[in-house]
Amino acid sequence: MKAGEFCNREVVVVDKDLSAGKAAGLMREHHVGCVVVVDSSTEPRRPVGVLTDRDIVLEFVTQHLSPSDVAVGDAVRREIVVMGEDTELFEAIEIMRNRGVQRIPVVDERGGLVGLFTSDDALVILRE
Numbered sequence: 001m002k003a004g005e006f007c008n009r010e011v012v013v014v015d016k017d018l019s020a021g022k023a024a025g026l027m028r029e030h031h032v033g034c035v036v037v038v039d040s041s042t043e044p045r046r047p048v049g050v051l052t053d054r055d056i057v058l059e060f061v062t063q064h065l066s067p068s069d070v071a072v073g074d075a076v077r078r079e080i081v082v083m084g085e086d087t088e089l090f091e092a093i094e095i096m097r098n099r100g101v102q103r104i105p106v107v108d109e110r111g112g113l114v115g116l117f118t119s120d121d122a123l124v125i126l127r128e
Helices: 020-030 053-061 089-099 119-127
Strands: 013-015 034-039 046-052 103-107 113-118
Touching (some): 013 020, 113 119
16 A cells, blocks of 8 residues: 555645644644645645644743744744655554654655645554
8 A cells, every 4th residue: 555545635734834823723623633834835835844733732832932923834843754655554654653753744756745644544544
């Protein structure tokens, strides 16, 4: 199985210039724990990070910062982990384990976002 077959293609996407507060609102509205941050000025839209609800709590709430004052592009890790659509399932799981991440954007051959692979996705596939 390849990443392109098992990734979630219905992903909440935000531009890197959107405020973290608005991104948090989208997470709540769509009942998701993360958004994929992209640079909309490029074609195709390339992922530049993943912002999670946990990131917002740890980076903003605990430090008494306002998420409305910070762009999501400034709040995400600088080194993003992505995988290609042709990445095999067990290779994807190994990448996640080695890099210590639970969500990885899946990109096409041009680096454009096509979906998101999560540890929950891996568990469902392995269970089946």
